[in-house]
Amino acid sequence: MTTEVINETTTPIDATEFTALADYVLAAMHVSPMAELNILFIEPEPMAELHERWLDLEGPTDVMSFPMDELRPGTAENETPPGTLGDVVLCPQVAAKQALEAGHSAVEEMLLLTVHGILHLLGYDHAEPEEKEEMFALQRTLLLTFLAERGK
Structure with a gap:
């Protein structure tokens, strides 16, 4: 896999961790090792601009694909x-x-959002209850399995 992690924020990001997660998810989803993916971290203002431009919603959001x-x-x-x-x-x-609201670390939240974003790129959605159940179960399984394997 070719995963590029770009951090345009002042928040420290462990690019190696996010690359490893992306590689794990893409391999688990049987995506070609020749596939390319970019993971970009941006500040709230440019995220709000993307959110408004593409979804016509105000304010920054957590993740977009x-x-x-x-x-x-x-x-x-x-x-x-x-x-x-x-x-x-x-x-x-x-x-x-x-x-903070969910009671876990910001890194854990960003890892979860990364899996969520990759699944969107692969065509998953959560507009309908059945879709949401499938997507959220899959993202949870992928993240927990990745974290368990990395903990070894």
């Missing part, structure tokens, strides 16, 4: 073709507020 080649999950027998998955854009300041 911008798919490129519309790759979908593969299978063990048939992984996705190589291509550009797209961009996951996160706002650490919004994530930190959400983490």
